[in-house]
Amino acid sequence: MIMQQKFDxxxxxxxxxxxxxxxxxxxxxxxxxxxxxLPQIASKLKATGGGRCNLxxxxxxxxFMARFGKEGRFMQDALKTFDHKKLIEFLEEIGVQTHxxxxxxxxxxxxxxxxxxxxxxxELERLHVTIQCNxxxxxxxxxxxxxxxxxxxxxxxxAPNVIVATGGLGYPSLGAEGDGYNLASELGHKITELSPAxxxxxxxxxxxxxxxxxxxxxxxxxxxxxxxxKLRANxxxxxxxxxIRGPVVLDFAREITPLLKKYHEVPILLNFxxxxxEEQIRLHLKEQNSxxxxxxxxxxxxxxxxxSLAEELCRLAAIDPDEKYKKIDAKKRDKLISLLAWTxxxxxxxxxxxxxxxxxxxxxxxxxxxxxxxxxxxxxxxFCGEIVNLDGPCGGYNLQWSFASGYLAGELKQ
Numbered sequence: 104m105i106m107q108q109k110f111d112x113x114x115x116x117x118x119x120x121x122x123x124x125x126x127x128x129x130x131x132x133x134x135x136x137x138x139x140x141l142p143q144i145a146s147k148l149k150a151t152g153g154g155r156c157n158l159x160x161x162x163x164x165x166x167f168m169a170r171f172g173k174e175g176r177f178m179q180d181a182l183k184t185f186d187h188k189k190l191i192e193f194l195e196e197i198g199v200q201t202h203x204x205x206x207x208x209x210x211x212x213x214x215x216x217x218x219x220x221x222x223x224x225x226e227l228e229r230l231h232v233t234i235q236c237n238x239x240x241x242x243x244x245x246x247x248x249x250x251x252x253x254x255x256x257x258x259x260x261x262a263p264n265v266i267v268a269t270g271g272l273g274y275p276s277l278g279a280e281g282d283g284y285n286l287a288s289e290l291g292h293k294i295t296e297l298s299p300a301x302x303x304x305x306x307x308x309x310x311x312x313x314x315x316x317x318x319x320x321x322x323x324x325x326x327x328x329x330x331x332x333k334l335r336a337n338x339x340x341x342x343x344x345x346x347i348r349g350p351v352v353l354d355f356a357r358e359i360t361p362l363l364k365k366y367h368e369v370p371i372l373l374n375f376x377x378x379x380x381e382e383q384i385r386l387h388l389k390e391q392n393s394x395x396x397x398x399x400x401x402x403x404x405x406x407x408x409x410x411s412l413a414e415e416l417c418r419l420a421a422i423d424p425d426e427k428y429k430k431i432d433a434k435k436r437d438k439l440i441s442l443l444a445w446t447x448x449x450x451x452x453x454x455x456x457x458x459x460x461x462x463x464x465x466x467x468x469x470x471x472x473x474x475x476x477x478x479x480x481x482x483x484x485x486f487c488g489e490i491v492n493l494d495g496p497c498g499g500y501n502l503q504w505s506f507a508s509g510y511l512a513g514e515l516k517q
Contacts, residue, residue, distance in 0.1 A: 110136040110233070112515065113253055115240050116281065117144035120488025120501055120509035121268030122223050128264075129230035130323070136260060137232060138253065140239035145220045146277045147270060151502060156216035158194070158201065159187040159209045159503035167503070173497045176388030178493065178504060180474045185510035187503055188242040197222045208499055243267075243286050243484070250483035261287040266476075266485040266512050268505075271462025272297060273489075283490045284466070291480050295492045298364070299459030300357035303348035306450040307368070310415045314342040317409035322351055323374040327447065328366070334358045340373070342412075349449070354496035357463045359450055372445040375408045381444045388440070392428045394411070399425045400439075407443065416442045461501055465492040476512035487512040 114121045116367030121137060122145065123134070129135045137144070151157065160167070164182045168175035185193075187209065191201050199222045200212045211218045227234065238258070241468035243265060252261035284294045319340050326334040336358075338351030362369045376384060384407070391406050401424035404413035417424040420439040422431055431439070435488040456462070466486050470479050478484040487508035495501050 108136070108258070109258050110134045110260065112136070112264040112513075113138060113260055113262040114266045114268060115253065115286070116268040116270060116488075117234070118143075118268060118270050118488060119148050119505040120270075120512075121266065122227065122428070123233050123375065123506050123509030124266045124268060124485075124487060124513035126226055126230060127510050128229070128515060129232050131514070133515070135230075135232045136262070137227070137234045138238045138240055138255065138260070139234065139236045140276045140282070142236050144224065144234060144236065147274055147279070149220060150274065151216055151460060152210075152278060154209055154216050155214045156219050156391060157208050157497075157499045157502065158211065158219070159190050159499040159506070160207050161203055161209065167500070170500055170505075171493055174468060174493055175495075177468045178507065181476070181504070181507040181511045184514075185507040187499075190203045190503065192504050194219070197226045201429075213300050213426050230446075240282065240286065243290055243481075245481055245484075248480070248482050250481055258311060264483045264485070264515050266487060266509075267490060267511075268486070268488045269490055269511060271459075271465065271489040272409045272456040273299065273301070273459035273461050275457055279462075283486075287466050287486070287490075290468055290484070292478065295464040295467055296361065297464040298357070299362040299453060299456045299464055300360060300463040300494055300512070301353045301460035301497065302360075302453055302458045303343060303346060303452045304352055304354045304356055304359060305346040305452040305454075307451045310418070311342045311346060311448070314409065314411040315344065316411055317342075318349065319375050319409065319412070321377045322349075323378055324351055324355055325372050326362070327370040327372050328362070331358075331362065340375075344349055346450070350497050353460070356453070356459075357494055357496075360453060360463065363450065363452065367451075369450040371448050371450060373448060374445055375412060376443055379407070379444070381440050384440050384443050388428065398428070400428050400431065402427065404443070416446065420443075461493050463495050465490050465494075468492050475516040475517070476508055477515075483517070485512040485515075 112128045113133045114125045114137045117139040202212050203209045238255045240253045242254040250265045267283045272279050322340040324336045326478045336351050336355040339349045340351050341349040401413045414424040476485045476487050488505040
């Protein structure tokens, strides 16, 4: 027999957004139910930041929104309601101390996501929020323009308010299957193109595997396609066996993966010399060579880039890494300097959503009221967190958005 249980609010999903929404509603004396299809809550939150849990960052709201691109203004009301300062206050209130060791990224002082999850779970229990795990929602129930509840594989739960906080498609091993997109589209919501983001990238060039020992700081990266010349990024980079990763790559992947769908290959250019142009590189090498005349080309380049990369760029310029700089043919020297200014690579692929930390795309923002996170199509239906068409770079941006949008949705403003 199918059971029917009545609540004031049903939250689908128990990530940062869903838990925050449940807490806010329960603090307002609402009877709240969280439905989670996995055996335990907050599985993806547990894995955030390699388990260290970069909660947010210290940027002011305007700068914070700008890092999300043209869609960033959508989060203005959510951040006014619950910005990084209010998140830190909330966490302290439930017993979690935080700090920003680099002055920017905010972590729990324990540097463990378990600290966050235990505190949130304790608060849910204090507020008598009902949590049912192993409950996969299969359908949203609605009458006309109003939500009535949800149906799971085994039960029916009724409520005049439903918040969908099921996240994106990243980390399918942690339950991401796109459930929320299907539920929303069945009620008429548009889902924008979905692409994996915040992930390593694979390259056509195989020489990268010889440079895996070093992290290169302050790399400049840009797309070398005529229509996309404005796509640029800066940050630390690491070579891998199959390509590139590191903060700058994880951030830039959100721009690259949609282009891969269109072009199949994406040429990029990288400056590993902290932004030096050809003239500055030439002058630098000339000065270094005058001071260290006995050095090989590779050793001379080591004043700019790691030795392993120096040796590979020499080979690309058809130069023996052990040759003396002064003896190099002028054309080869020009080629080497050109490669140092902008090293070409060709992105050819990635490991898909199984390696993606977040999803680019989601429920169309045009169909969500930014002042409430309520659907513009169905009264009483709300969305928050990664399921909507908003994604940001590394550094606590996406988790702050999840907490802020969850807080706003949980207020259940009509």
